[in-house]
Structures are given as C-alpha cells and as structure tokens.
Amino acid sequence: MLLSIKNVTTGYEKAQVLKDITLDVEAKEIVALVGANGAGKTTTLQCISGVIKPWVGSVSLGERDLAPFAPYQIVAMGISYCPEGRDVFANLSVYENLRIGAYLIRDAKEFRDRLDRVYSLFPRLQQRLNQLSGSLSGGEQQMLAIARALMTNPDLLLLDEPSLGLAPILVESIYNTIQEINAAGKAILLVEQNVGLALEVSSRGYVLEKGEIRLSGPSPELQDSDYVKASYLGIA
C-alpha cells in the first residue's frame, strides 16, 4: 500500500468537510476520486499533502503517518500535489516554474534529466521556456502545473481536476499524458468532476458525496453501476 487514508474526518477551521473517509492507493496505479463540486475532493488532496491535518483518523505513506509533517516535508517524501486551477507562478517564466518545482533537487544532472523527461512529455513547454507563465493559455498552464509537479519525481502524483476549463481536444491530450506518466511508474490519485473521463483511465475509483465515500470499487464496475450512471454520467 502506498497511500492509506483511514477513517479521516477533517475540515477547515470549524467547518467539517470530510467524514470518516477511507481510501487507498497502491503503487503505480491510477485511482479516481470523483464527485460533484463541493463534495470534498480537494479537501482530501489537501489533507494528503499536509496543507490541512486530519481531526480524526490517519493519512499514511507506506508505514509512515504523515500527520507530524509540513507540506514541504511531505513533498520530499514523494507525494506531489498539482492543485486545482493550475496555480502556476504567473510572475515567473515557464523555465523558472520548473526550476522551483525542482527546488529539492540538489544534483545538477538529476535536474537536467528531469527537465528532459518533462520536455518529452510536454514539448509545447520546451518551446515556451522563457515565456511568462501568466501569459500561457489554459491548456499550457495545466501542462506546466503537471510538469512542475513531476520535477520532484514523485511516487504519487495528486492531480486536482486537470480537465477543468479546458477544451475537449486538450483534455484528451492531457489524459494521454496522464496515462504516459502512469506507465512510467507513478501512482496517480486523480480528482475529477468529469466522472466518465476519470473512470476511463483509472483502475479503481471512489465516489465522494458531501464528504463521505458513497461508493468504491474497480472502475469498470463503477462505470456500470446504475447509481453512477444516473447521477454522474447522465445515462438514465
């Protein structure tokens, strides 16, 4: 088990968002976490990455409980979070964003290798290295956000709504890349409002509703489930 969330209840300040959720991700698999807006998907990812802490329950990476660690330490352990809404450093160039993403890398060769890997996944970024990332298109920013998250060579990549606000053809391209990333050996916890898409690429899924796990199972089963079909896939 790579990532294990056990009976976690948590929220922000005094507002509870997640209630008793249990979720896990094995190495090298793609797991989908789907649900409507406001269900608590981003909260889950923030809890994993250490931005918020569980009130009850635990989040563990392998054997290690993540509770005592700050976000910058959790990154060093191999979890990389690509936030919702891209969140690139708009005041910095594409290259500088990648450089910051690689902040923890001390070895120059390793940095170059990572860069090359990222360029091969996202050739568009290599063409726009010195461009201010604030001036990139939505699709390019999404690519940059994912590329930046990959610079630390994580074992687990948390992707928060990568398809949000992107044109279908770009979404397709990004999802192909997501599968390439997974093929290279990275586990991915994929958070999406676009349930159909998420279940297509993932091997397992969890359906989150109002902070609770409503359903879980292998993705093909979820895709076939009447409940999911009716509530999320628009198939009566």
Next chain:
Amino acid sequence: MGLYLVQQLINAFSYGSILGLLAVGYTMIYGILGLINFAHGEIFMIGAFVCYFLVTLYHVPWVIAALAAVAASTVSGLLLEKIVYRPCVKRKAPVLTVFIASFGVSLLLRFLFMMFFTDRRRAFPIPELFEKMYFVGEIAIGLRDIIIFVSTIIIMALVAVFIKYTKVGTAMRGVAYDAKTAELMGINSIKVIVVAFAVGSALAGVSAIEYGLTFGILNPAMGFIPGLEGFIAAVLGGIGNVPGAMIGGFLIGGGEILFVALLPPSLSPLRPLFVWALLFVILFVKPTGLFRPNVKFEGLWGE
C-alpha cells in the same frame, strides 16, 4: 550652474543609493509577507550606531567597524523576524495586527536608543582618507562619493543576480507570489522569509554606512525619514519588485536632491513636497507602481 548641477548629481546618486538599498529591503519583506516592516528604519539606525561606537569607543579600524555594522543590522533584522514577525505568521495573525506590531517595534527601538543615548546628533566617524578629493576639471569628487558609487553598483548588481538567477532568489519570488503553492514544491517558506530579512537588513546596514558617509551625522531618529522615503520608493517601483525598488530609490532620492538643487533657496523647505508629489502623480497614473509588482495576495495567509 552646470558645475553646481554636476556636484548635485553626485549627491543625488549618493542619496539615491541610500534610499534604493532601503527600498529593496522593504520590497523583499513586503513581497513575501505582505508586511510593511516599519522597524526597517531602526535596523538602519542600529547599523550606524554600531559603527559609531566601535570606532569612537573601541577604536576599531573603520572598515571592520563598517562590516560589523552591516552584520549588526543583519542580526537585528533576523531577531526581529524571529521574535516579532514569525509568531504572527505562525498564528496567522490578521494583517492589521502585524502592522501594529511592526509600528510598535519601530517606536520601541527608536525610543530605547533615545533613552540610552539621548537624541543628540553625533558625528559619524569618517576616516580621514575618505575626505580626499579628486578633481575632474572643476568638479570635486570625494573619495567617499566614489566608494558609495562603486559599492552601490556592485551590491545592487549582486542582489539583482541573486534574485533572478539563484535557486533561493527564484524561490523568494515564488513565495512572494504564492506561498501556499511554493510550499507544495518543497520550499520551506519560513527559511525563505529568513533569507529575505537577512538580505534586506544587511542592505539597510550598508545604507546606514553610506548615509553616515554622506551626511556625517547619526541619531536615534535618523531612520524615520529615510525609512519612509525608502518605503515610498519601494511602492513606486512596484511592490515586491527588487530591481523596481532600486530604481524607485534613485528616482525618489536623486530626484529630491536635484529638486532642491534647482529650486531657489527660499523655497527649499518645500523639499518634502517633491517626494509626496511624485508619489501622488505616479500612483495616479500607474497605481501598481512603475514596474510589475511581485505579489498575488496581500499576505502569507492569503486574502
């Protein structure tokens, strides 16, 4: 007239340097923390006093005293960060609270020094060597002017390279823009804040030495006006933008000297008018300052 102007240009550069160095400190700290460090002027003042006491009381060689002064300013800034501002950050204090704390520390330091050392103006130690004058035609250039000129250029170039090309400098710009996301890259934003305070305070120390060399005096309240003008220069340059702050410093400081130089002597009390008028005009025309600011939100705890 031409000769007078050239002399004033030299003074303008000196005062511009002083303000530019202070402005960089303000802008770095504001960029990362959303905090106007009112005590920055006192960190400046502490540097000047350390140099003064080391030379006059302990007869330390001037260069060593000057370096110690810069170190003292740096240490003061770091202590300030650790004791006053970091608890505010850790407890997610509202911006107004930090504002008041900053103002309070400024007053505290200023009046502590007044209490111990009285408010009287003292003569800043200037080595005799520095009094040497060189003549280019009819223009008199003091050695101290040259020292200020050369050291400012070098220091500002180093800071610009640091902020633009080093990993830590880039991390600082990232944290200034979006601290939460920067943390997700593995950047410990507290460490970055410490670096910002260290660099900014060291520059304030250098600025204090330059001020002492230029004006020859020091007193506990000396940080108030340069601090204020330095802050205005930082705003003028686009808050959070380090090269912008340097340029802002020269515009305000240099402009002020030239303004007074060009005015008839009877109008010279109007001197402060320049700074405020310039600020008003520029903010009217371009509210974010001359250059691109480097902040996204108003502070580390994002609003």
